[in-house]
Amino acid sequence: MTGPAPRKGMIQSVERASRILKVLGTGTSRMGVTEIADRLGLAKGTAYGLLRTLEAQELVEQDPETDKYRLGPAMLQLGNAFLDNHELRARSLLWADSLASRTGDAVRVGVLHGTNVLIVHHVFRPDNSVQILEVGASIPWHACALGKAIVAFLPEPSRRALLGLELAPLTGRTVTDPAVLEEVLVAVAAEGTALEDEEAIVGEAEIAAPVFDDRGHSVGAIGVVGPVERLLPEGRQAAAVIAAVRDTSRGLSRDMGAGRVGARSGATRR
Amino acid sequence: MTGPAPRKGMIQSVERASRILKVLGTGTSRMGVTEIADRLGLAKGTAYGLLRTLEAQELVEQDPETDKYRLGPAMLQLGNAFLDNHELRARSLLWADSLASRTGDAVRVGVLHGTNVLIVHHVFRPDNSVQILEVGASIPWHACALGKAIVAFLPEPSRRALLGLELAPLTGRTVTDPAVLEEVLVAVAAEGTALEDEEAIVGEAEIAAPVFDDRGHSVGAIGVVGPVERLLPEGRQAAAVIAAVRDTSRGLSRDMGAGRVGARSGATRR
DNA sequence: TCCATCGTTCGGTATCGTCGAACAGCCACG
DNA sequence: CGTGGCTGTTCGACGATACCGAACGATGGA
Numbered sequence: 001m002t003g004p005a006p007r008k009g010m011i012q013s014v015e016r017a018s019r020i021l022k023v024l025g026t027g028t029s030r031m032g033v034t035e036i037a038d039r040l041g042l043a044k045g046t047a048y049g050l051l052r053t054l055e056a057q058e059l060v061e062q063d064p065e066t067d068k069y070r071l072g073p074a075m076l077q078l079g080n081a082f083l084d085n086h087e088l089r090a091r092s093l094l095w096a097d098s099l100a101s102r103t104g105d106a107v108r109v110g111v112l113h114g115t116n117v118l119i120v121h122h123v124f125r126p127d128n129s130v131q132i133l134e135v136g137a138s139i140p141w142h143a144c145a146l147g148k149a150i151v152a153f154l155p156e157p158s159r160r161a162l163l164g165l166e167l168a169p170l171t172g173r174t175v176t177d178p179a180v181l182e183e184v185l186v187a188v189a190a191e192g193t194a195l196e197d198e199e200a201i202v203g204e205a206e207i208a209a210p211v212f213d214d215r216g217h218s219v220g221a222i223g224v225v226g227p228v229e230r231l232l233p234e235g236r237q238a239a240a241v242i243a244a245v246r247d248t249s250r251g252l253s254r255d256m257g258a259g260r261v262g263a264r265s266g267a268t269r270r
Numbered sequence: 271m272t273g274p275a276p277r278k279g280m281i282q283s284v285e286r287a288s289r290i291l292k293v294l295g296t297g298t299s300r301m302g303v304t305e306i307a308d309r310l311g312l313a314k315g316t317a318y319g320l321l322r323t324l325e326a327q328e329l330v331e332q333d334p335e336t337d338k339y340r341l342g343p344a345m346l347q348l349g350n351a352f353l354d355n356h357e358l359r360a361r362s363l364l365w366a367d368s369l370a371s372r373t374g375d376a377v378r379v380g381v382l383h384g385t386n387v388l389i390v391h392h393v394f395r396p397d398n399s400v401q402i403l404e405v406g407a408s409i410p411w412h413a414c415a416l417g418k419a420i421v422a423f424l425p426e427p428s429r430r431a432l433l434g435l436e437l438a439p440l441t442g443r444t445v446t447d448p449a450v451l452e453e454v455l456v457a458v459a460a461e462g463t464a465l466e467d468e469e470a471i472v473g474e475a476e477i478a479a480p481v482f483d484d485r486g487h488s489v490g491a492i493g494v495v496g497p498v499e500r501l502l503p504e505g506r507q508a509a510a511v512i513a514a515v516r517d518t519s520r521g522l523s524r525d526m527g528a529g530r531v532g533a534r535s536g537a538t539r540r
Numbered sequence: 541t542c543c544a545t546c547g548t549t550c551g552g553t554a555t556c557g558t559c560g561a562a563c564a565g566c567c568a569c570g
Numbered sequence: 571c572g573t574g575g576c577t578g579t580t581c582g583a584c585g586a587t588a589c590c591g592a593a594c595g596a597t598g599g600a
Contacts, residue, residue: 011323011557013588014287018327022344025351033547043590048548053281057288058383064485067547071352073383074292076390079349080406081295082341097400113328113343120346133403136350215334281588283557303578313559318579337578 016042017050021071024060030068079136088211088220089120091255096123096222099248103241105224105231106131108206110146112154112220113138115165117147125226139200142181143170145208146221148194152185153210153218159185174199193242194221198228205231207242209249214257222249286312287320291341294330300338349406358481358490359390361525366393366492369518373511375494375501376401378476380416382424382490383408385435387417395496409470412451413440415478416491418464422455423480423488429455444469462519463512464491468498475501477512479519484527492519 019040024031037047051069054060058074083089088111096107100123109121116138124131141147141162151162163185167176175181188194196206208223223245224231232238289310294301307317321339324330328344353359358381366377370393379391386408394401411417411432421432433455437446445451458464466476478493493515494501502508 010326011283011287011319012555013281013283013557014320014323015327017281017284017287018324018329021348022327025348029355034545044547045549045591046589049281049588050284053284054288056280057285057292059288070355071348073352073381073388075345075352076349076388076406077383077408078291078295078341079346079352082343082345082349083406085299085340111343113347118343118346128398133405135403136346136353138347282586283588304576314578315560315580316558319557 013050016040016046017054020047020050020054021059021075024069024071030063030066030070032068036069083120083135086120088256092121092211092222092252095248095252095255096121099222099224099244100124100126102244103224105226105241107222107224108134108146108208109211109222110139110144110150110220112141112147112150115141115162117141117144117150117221120220140168140170142167142176143174143196143200145194145196145206145223148185148188148196149208149210149221149223150218152188152194153212155217170200171198171202173197193246194223195232197232203228207231207238207245209245210253211249211256212253219256222252283320286310286316287324290317290320290324291329291345294339294341300333300336300340302338306339353390353405356390358526362391362481362492362522365518365522365525366391369492369494369514370394370396373494373514375496375511377492377494378404378416378478379481379492380409380414380420380490382411382417382420385411385432387411387414387420387491390490410438410440412437412446413444413466413470415464415466415476415493418454418458418466419478419480419491419493420488422458422464423482425487440470441468441472443467463516464493465502467502473498477501477508477515479515480523481519481526482523489526492522 020036023036023039033048033051034044036051037044040047051060051062055062055069055072058072060069061072062069089109092109096109100107104126106125107121107123108119110117110119112118117140118138119134119136122134139147141151151159154162163178163182167174167178167181169176175184184194193207193209196208198204200206204225205228206223206225208221210218211220211222213219224241231241290306293306293309303318303321304314306321307314310317321330321332325332325339325342328342330339331342332339359379362379366379370377374396376395377391377393378389380387380389382388387410388408389404389406392404409417411421421429424432433448433452437444437448437451439446445454454464463477463479466478468475470476474495475498476493476495478491480488481490481492483489494511501511
């Protein structure tokens with residue numbers, strides 16, 4: 001009732017330990033044993049044993065003063081190791097730099113993770129402004145161009161499944177109607193690029209295009225972000241930026257092994 | 271015989287799952303079930319069950335083509351969550367920016383993690399050169415100024431333990447003799463700052479100072495890195511930079527709650 | 541001072557993870 | 571074209587093991 005049905009064949013203690021990590025990751029600030037046990041619906045002693053084990057592995061840490069728990073340093077190291085072994089990220093480094101200097105905008109590369117887009121690479125806008133690194137951040141897929149670009153080219157069962165889930169609004173312009181979003185996705189699939197206009201953060205817009213692997217599946221997306229007035233001016237000056245994003249996504253897809261062009265329904269063609 | 275003795279009271283499956291994650295994190299590129307099972311000394315079926323549950327949690331991913339395993343996206347999210355909840359990092363953001371603009375050098379903040387220093391914050395040198403973000407990287411403590419600054423102020427049992435372990439050389443200048451390193455640490459404790467001169471990377475030097483919490487324990491360090499000829503010139507022009515680093519570390523320590531100055535053996539004093 | 545709540549300990553019991561052998565698929569080699 | 575050795579995967583029976591729930595000591599407000 002409290003937790004989702006424990007799937008068959010899954011190792012119970014490991015599943016519970018993972019959920020502890022995720023609970024510690026979402027809720028800001030540290031948590032106590034009882035709070036964790038309550039939230040996961042298991043006995044206090046059980047949660048304690050799991051925490052002790054995770055602590056020995058330095059996956060969680062216990063504050064010596066308050067006795068509360070938080071994520072441990074090994075977590076950061078593993079997160080970094082994920083990035084190091086990430087093929088899309090590795091291959092996108094050069095393309096992202098090139099795109100950033102060509103358009104003068106910030107560039108982000110993301111992959112789908114659950115219903116969110118996880119940023120795996122981020123190149124700052126090449127002016128000297130202060131910007132915060134967004135690698136590791138995750139954004140609801142329906143509220144960013146990266147997400148729309150990925151989902152528009154997903155194989156059908158997955159695509160519909162994502163459209164069926166609830167779509168939370170982040171700003172006043174976030175599209176939350178499944179029917180409208182469906183139309184948007186069709187347009188994205190036809191166009192090959194996705195737009196986002198202040199749907200995640202007020203004042204920010206994004207232009208993105210999908211990246212395919214050798215099977216023609218969309219494994220991620222690359223795009224530029226920036227102030228609305230810069231990215232989506234009143235005239236149609238954005239055409240040059242859109243072309244640059246599309247070119248980059250195609251080159252990157254080729255790097256990822258996407259064999260022949262147009263492997264998917266003529267979307268990358270024309 | 272192969273693995274370390276399983277500590278009493280630890281949950282076996284969770285400990286094994288953690289070790290799988292670490293093995294996937296260290297070895298570059300992906301690994302197969304049998305390779306993982308062999309390296310951890312457990313049955314193939316057992317490793318498979320663990321991997322399946324970790325995969326269900328998206329902590330690991332399986333390459334659909336080669337059937338090999340790699341770390342999953344949830345890892346990055348958790349690593350990022352660790353940073354968000356990290357008190358030293360949060361408090362160091364402003365101080366690091368200020369130190370970087372004051373000295374014109376890159377700034378790093380690190381904590382001790384095992385025998386390594388884990389970088390939790392990194393501010394680029396404020397010129398327009400291309401630099402890679404080092405957050406999440408880990409460096410042997412004896413080969414960087416951050417590490418020496420931390421260890422020099424560690425409570426005695428821990429300090430000696432770290433000196434006793436093997437000290438691998440990274441460059442020709444890395445100090446690997448425990449006796450020599452011991453003297454260096456004494457000097458660092460007396461001086462309040464640590465230096466590093468091409469001991470980790472040829473051509474790079476670092477100046478760092480420890481950060482204390484309210485108990486007077488060294489919880490981390492902050493320092494500047496850069497080309498040797500810039501940071502450690504022939505003359506004694508470095509004095510200004512050293513002073514800046516020391517000031518910053520004191521301010522940051524105060525932020526962390528280090529109550530009275532000189533809580534530890536007059537080290538932070540004069 | 542007392543009560544409430546915290547993190548921690550402990551032992552019995554049934555659950556649950558472990559092991560090892562056997563299965564099917566793949567690739568390289570002969 | 572067959573074959574041997576790999577791979578990742580499945581399955582079932584055994585018994586070690588992780589779960590639970592109650593009790594403990596310390597802590598911090600009221």
